[in-house]
Amino acid sequence: MELTEKMVANSATKLSAEEILEGKVLSVKWEPKLKYAWDNGPAIGRYLAELKNGKIIGKKCDKCHRIMIPPRMFCELCWVPTGEWVYVKDTGIVNTWIIGHVDWKAKRLDIKGGVRPITLSIIEIDGASKGMGILHHLGEVDPWKIHRGMKVKAVWKPPEERTGSITDIKYFKPIK
Amino acid sequence: MSKRVAIVGIGTTGFRATTPDVSYRELTYEAATKAYLEAGIEPKDVDAFVATSEDFLEGYSIADEYCPDQLGAVLKPIYSITGDVIHSLASAYMMILSGIGNIMVVQGLSKASNMLTLSDMVTFAMDPIYNRPLKESPHAVAGMEMARYMYETGTTREQIAKVVVKNKRNALTNDLAAHGVLIDLDYVLNSEVVSYPLTQMDISPHSDGAVVMVLAEEETAKALSKKPIWIRGIGWCSDTPGLETRNWGEAIYAQMAADMAYKMAGIRYPRKEINFAEINDEFSYKELQHLEAMRICKKGEAGPLTEIGGTEIGGEFPVNPSGGCLGVGNLFELNGGHTVLEVVRQLRGETGKNQLKNVTTGLAQSWRGVPTTTGTVAILSN
Numbered sequence: 372m373e374l375t376e377k378m379v380a381n382s383a384t385k386l387s388a389e390e391i392l393e394g395k396v397l398s399v400k401w402e403p404k405l406k407y408a409w410d411n412g413p414a415i416g417r418y419l420a421e422l423k424n425g426k427i428i429g430k431k432c433d434k435c436h437r438i439m440i441p442p443r444m445f446c447e448l449c450w451v452p453t454g455e456w457v458y459v460k461d462t463g464i465v466n467t468w469i470i471g472h473v474d475w476k477a478k479r480l481d482i483k484g485g486v487r488p489i490t491l492s493i494i495e496i497d498g499a500s501k502g503m504g505i506l507h508h509l510g511e512v513d514p515w516k517i518h519r520g521m522k523v524k525a526v527w528k529p530p531e532e533r534t535g536s537i538t539d540i541k542y543f544k545p546i547k
Numbered sequence: 548m549s550k551r552v553a554i555v556g557i558g559t560t561g562f563r564a565t566t567p568d569v570s571y572r573e574l575t576y577e578a579a580t581k582a583y584l585e586a587g588i589e590p591k592d593v594d595a596f597v598a599t600s601e602d603f604l605e606g607y608s609i610a611d612e613y614c615p616d617q618l619g620a621v622l623k624p625i626y627s628i629t630g631d632v633i634h635s636l637a638s639a640y641m642m643i644l645s646g647i648g649n650i651m652v653v654q655g656l657s658k659a660s661n662m663l664t665l666s667d668m669v670t671f672a673m674d675p676i677y678n679r680p681l682k683e684s685p686h687a688v689a690g691m692e693m694a695r696y697m698y699e700t701g702t703t704r705e706q707i708a709k710v711v712v713k714n715k716r717n718a719l720t721n722d723l724a725a726h727g728v729l730i731d732l733d734y735v736l737n738s739e740v741v742s743y744p745l746t747q748m749d750i751s752p753h754s755d756g757a758v759v760m761v762l763a764e765e766e767t768a769k770a771l772s773k774k775p776i777w778i779r780g781i782g783w784c785s786d787t788p789g790l791e792t793r794n795w796g797e798a799i800y801a802q803m804a805a806d807m808a809y810k811m812a813g814i815r816y817p818r819k820e821i822n823f824a825e826i827n828d829e830f831s832y833k834e835l836q837h838l839e840a841m842r843i844c845k846k847g848e849a850g851p852l853t854e855i856g857g858t859e860i861g862g863e864f865p866v867n868p869s870g871g872c873l874g875v876g877n878l879f880e881l882n883g884g885h886t887v888l889e890v891v892r893q894l895r896g897e898t899g900k901n902q903l904k905n906v907t908t909g910l911a912q913s914w915r916g917v918p919t920t921t922g923t924v925a926i927l928s929n
Contacts, residue, residue: 401679403671406663407606412570445576447616450590 414442417456419535425527429457429499437500459498461525462546466504468492470514490514494523494543510542522546552643553768553775554927556586556761557891561723562754562875565660571605571757575617575656578757582652583619586761586771590619593761594648597635598627599655599880603668606661618654618759630783631913632758632884633923637781639762649764655884659753659877672918678790686750688917690742692795693832697744699796699846702835704744706850708735710831711748713859714867718874720900725754725876735831749831754876758884760891776891779908779926780814782807786920793920798833800922801840801912808910808924818843818864821926822906823893825886827914828871834858837912838866841924860901868893868901883913883923894929 374395390396411419414430418441421428430442434449438457445452471489473479480486490509495501509517510526523543533539558581560566560574569577583589598614607613611627614620624647628635632655639651662668669685696702712735718727730748738748761771768775784803786793805817814820824843828834835849843864844852852858858866869875869889878885890909892898908928915921 399676399680401671401675404664404667405603405606405671407661408663409606409661410567410570410658412568412573414573415570443616444573445617447619447621450619 412444414444418442421458422537422539423533423535425461425530425533425539427459427461427496427505427525429459429503431455431457438498438503440496440499440503440505457498459496461496461527461540463494463496463504463523463543465509465517465519465521465523466493466495467519468509468517470517488514490517492517492523492543505537505540507537507540508542509544511544550644551765551768551777552640552762553765553772553777554760554887554891555763555768555772555775556582556584556588557758557888558582558585558760559723559758559888560756562657562725562756562878562885564725564752564754564876566658566755567660571613571656571658572617574658574755574757575654575759578759579618579652579654582759582761586763588650588761588771590623593620593623593650593652595639595642596620596623596625596652596654597639597642598625599630599632599635599653599884600627601629601880603671604662604879605658614654618652620652630880630921631915631923632881633781633887633911633913633925634783634883636760636762636778636883636887636925637783637923640778640781643762643764649767651762653760653762653884654757655759655878655881656757657753657755657878657881659879660755665753669917674788674790684742685917686742686745688790689750689830690745692836693745693749693830694743695795696797696832696836700835700839700850701847702832702850704736705732706854707749707832707835708732709853710828710834711735711873713853714828714834714871714873716870716874717860717868717901718870721870721875722899723756724870724874726752727870727874745830751829751872751877754878756876756878756881756885758881758888760884760887774895774929776894777928779928780808780810780812781923781925782809782811783923784921788918788920790918797846798836798840798914798920798922800920801837801914801924802842804922804924805841805910805912808926812926814926817841817910821908821910823865823868823890823903824910824912825867825869825871825889826910826912827882827886827922828867828873829877829882829914829916831873833914834866834871837914837922841910841912843910860903865903868898868903877916879916882916883911883925886911886913887925887927890925890927894927
C-alpha cells in the first residue's frame with residue numbers, strides 16, 4: 372500500500388524500517404553548520420600556551436589561597452581578581468575514574484576482542500589546591516589495577532607535536 | 548499597591564566588534580563587578596540570579612551551566628532564560644514581587660564575534676519542513692517584512708535610510724558604541740542590495756559585550772542607591788512562528804508587549820507620558836515599525852517624524868539616542884540589556900554628549916531578531 376493510502380485508510384499508521392530505508396516515508400534532512408572560534412582570554416590562553424611548553428600553570432587566589440587549575444582571572448568563590456601565576460607539577464593522584472566499555476558516541480567497544488577499555492580519570496594535580504585537577508586518560512596501566520589515590524604522571528607528546536591543547540598530554544601513567 | 552522594584556546598579560563592558568583579549572568569563576566578570584560596586588553589594592547579598600543564554604549562540608549545549616562563576620553565583624539560586632535580557636529582567640522582577648528575595652541580579656552577554664557560521668545558525672531557526680529546504684538567506688525574512696511594512700504604511704526608502712544616518716551618528720558620541728560613523732542618505736541608499744528593499748547599511752553589524760544589573764525591592768533600593776531607576780511596567784509577547792501566517796506589515800508582538808507594560812505602568816498616552824525610547828533597530832525599518840506598533844506614532848507616521856528630525860537627540864521624541872543596534876551593534880540576546888542600560892543611563896543623566904534634557908520616563912524595547920516574532924518592553928522612571 373502506498374503511504375498516502377495507508378494514511379487515509381488507518382488513523383494509526385504503522386511504518387516499517389524498510390519503508391523508511393527505501394525512502395517511502397517522507398522525511399527532510401538537515402545538517403546544521405555550527406562553527407565557533409572561542410576567545411580564550413588571558414587565563415585559558417596562558418594555560419594552553421604553557422601546555423605547549425610541557426608545563427601546567429595555575430593561578431593563586433590571595434584571599435582563599437587556593438592554587439587553581441585551570442587558571443582563572445578571578446576567584447569564583449571570593450569574588451576577587453586572582454594573583455600570581457604558579458607552576459604546578461605534572462604529577463598527581465587519581466580521585467575517581469571509569470573503565471569505559473562504550474566510546475563518546477555511545478558505541479560499544481569490543482573489549483572481549485582485545486580493545487582496551489577507556490580509562491578516564493579525574494587527577495588531583497600535585498601543587499594545586501584540593502579539588503583542582505585535570506580530566507584525562509590513564510595509560511600504561513591495567514585498567515583493573517587503577518585505584519583511588521594512585522600516583523600518576525603526565526606523558527607528554529614530543530614538543531614538535533604539541534599544539535597548545537589539553538591533548539598535548541597524551542595520558543597519565545602510574546608512578547611509584 | 549504591590550511592591551516597587553528598582554534597578555540600583557548596572558555595569559557594562561561597553562560594546563566592540565570583536566573582543567579577542569577576553570573570554571566570555573572575563574567579559575561578564577567586568578560587567579558584574581561594576582554593577583555590584585555601583586549597588587554597594589557583594590554576590591553574597593544577592594538572593595537569586597537570572598542569566599540569559601541561547602545555546603546555539605554561545606556554542607555550548609546547556610550554556611546555563613557556564614553562567615554562575617563569573618557572576619559570583621556559585622552555589623546560589625540561578626537559572627537562565629533562553630530569550631531576551633528583558634525576559635530575564637521580568638523574571639527577576641517577579642521574584643522580588645513574589646517575595647523570594649529582595650536583591651536580584653540579571654545578566655546578559657554577547658560574544659557574537661565567536662560565531663563563524665552565523666547565517667547558518669539563523670537559518671537553523673527556520674521551520675525544517677516548510678522553509679529550510681528553500682535555502683533562503685535569513686535576510687530574506689527582513690526584506691519581505693520591510694517591503695510589506697513600506698507598502699502598508701507608505702513609508703519611503705529615504706525615511707528608512709534616515710534612521711541609519713541618525714543612529715550611526717548618535718553612536719559617534721556614545722563612548723560605549725562600536726559602529727558610529729558619519730554618513731549621508733545617499734551613502735545608505737546606494738549601499739549594496741541584500742534582499743531588496745533591504746540593503747547592507749540597513750542591517751546592524753554585530754558586537755560583543757556584557758551587561759549586568761542589580762534589582763532591589765523599594766526599601767532596599769532606597770538604602771542602596773541615591774538614583775534608583777524604577778521598573779514601572781514590563782511586558783513580553785510572541786506571535787505565531789509561521790512565516791506564512793504571521794502579520795508581515797505590523798509588529799503585533801511589540802504592540803501587545805507594550806500594552807502589557809503600559810497597563811502595568813498606568814500609561815494611557817505613551818507619546819505624552821514617555822520622554823524617549825531605546826528600541827530595537829536590528830534592521831533600520833524595525834525602528835519605525837516598532838514605534839508605530841507601540842503607539843508612539845500612528846501607523847505611517849514614524850517615517851515622516853524621522854524625516855523632520857523628530858526622533859533626533861534634540862527632537863520631540865528622541866529614539867535610540869545611544870545609536871541603537873545600527874550604531875552600537877546587534878547584541879542578540881543582550882539587545883534588551885543594552886536598551887535598558889541606555890534608558891537607565893539617560894534617566895540618571897550619565898550619557899555625556901548624548902544626554903537628553905529633563906527626562907523622567909523612558910521605554911526600553913527589544914526583539915529577538917530574525918526569524919522571531921517575540922518582543923519585550925520595559926518602562927523605567929527615575
